Amino acid sequence: MKQIATTTSDAHDLPHAQHGKAATRKLARYQRMMARRKPGKGLPGGKGYQAAKKRVARLYKKVARQRQDTGRKWAKTVVRDHDRIAVEDFRPKFLARSSMARKAADAAIAATKRALIEMGRKHGRDVRLVHPAYTTMDCAHCGARAKHRMPLPERTYTCIACGFVSPRDKNSARVMLLRAGWNPDGVEGASPAKALPPQAA
Numbered sequence: 001m002k003q004i005a006t007t008t009s010d011a012h013d014l015p016h017a018q019h020g021k022a023a024t025r026k027l028a029r030y031q032r033m034m035a036r037r038k039p040g041k042g043l044p045g046g047k048g049y050q051a052a053k054k055r056v057a058r059l060y061k062k063v064a065r066q067r068q069d070t071g072r073k074w075a076k077t078v079v080r081d082h083d084r085i086a087v088e089d090f091r092p093k094f095l096a097r098s099s100m101a102r103k104a105a106d107a108a109i110a111a112t113k114r115a116l117i118e119m120g121r122k123h124g125r126d127v128r129l130v131h132p133a134y135t136t137m138d139c140a141h142c143g144a145r146a147k148h149r150m151p152l153p154e155r156t157y158t159c160i161a162c163g164f165v166s167p168r169d170k171n172s173a174r175v176m177l178l179r180a181g182w183n184p185d186g187v188e189g190a191s192p193a194k195a196l197p198p199q200a201a
């Protein structure tokens with residue numbers, strides 16, 4: 001994953017800061033320390049165990065704070081430069097089986113989204129949460145929906161109906177603006193009604 005947030009303006013994209021990366025290595029070490037010193041059931045654990053536990057907690061806090069800082073700084077710029085903000089309304093899934101890196105990225109996305117919504121509302125911006133389904137499959141130009149989900153490594157969206165070609169995430173960002181009821185710049189003839197997901201979804 002390269003980006004935490006993709007916007008319709010290149011200048012406002014937020015690259016993945018990888019705050020979790022260095023921490024992940026340390027975390028693994030402390031967790032091994034905890035495992036080695038694991039107390040019996042119902043016992044509090046020795047000094048070493050408690051110390052490792054404290055380090056894990058401190059590390060979690062530090063990474064969370066870094067994420068929040070990055071998210072707030074970014075949100076400030078976005079809110080300063082835009083009156084209307086459409087945000088995809090989804091919750092990252094913190095799957096138990098996903099990798100540490102994936103979990104870190106999801107946590108960063110959640111923190112960033114929260115910061116943007118809070119900052120936007122605080123400054124009186126028109127913030128709209130949009131339906132998250134099919135944002136990667138719909139064409140921001142003609143509203144047609146692709147029959148199949150694009151494989152993740154495919155970074156370019158190509159519409160079979162109208163031939164519109166766009167970086168994948170940029171197309172999604174524009175689809176979101178359409179869903180919010182706005183017409184993104186440079187997208188002519190796009191119909192917000194067509195870009196809406198079906199009622200059944």
Ligand SMILES: [Zn+2]
Nearest residue numbers: 139142159162
């Ligand atoms: Zn199209």
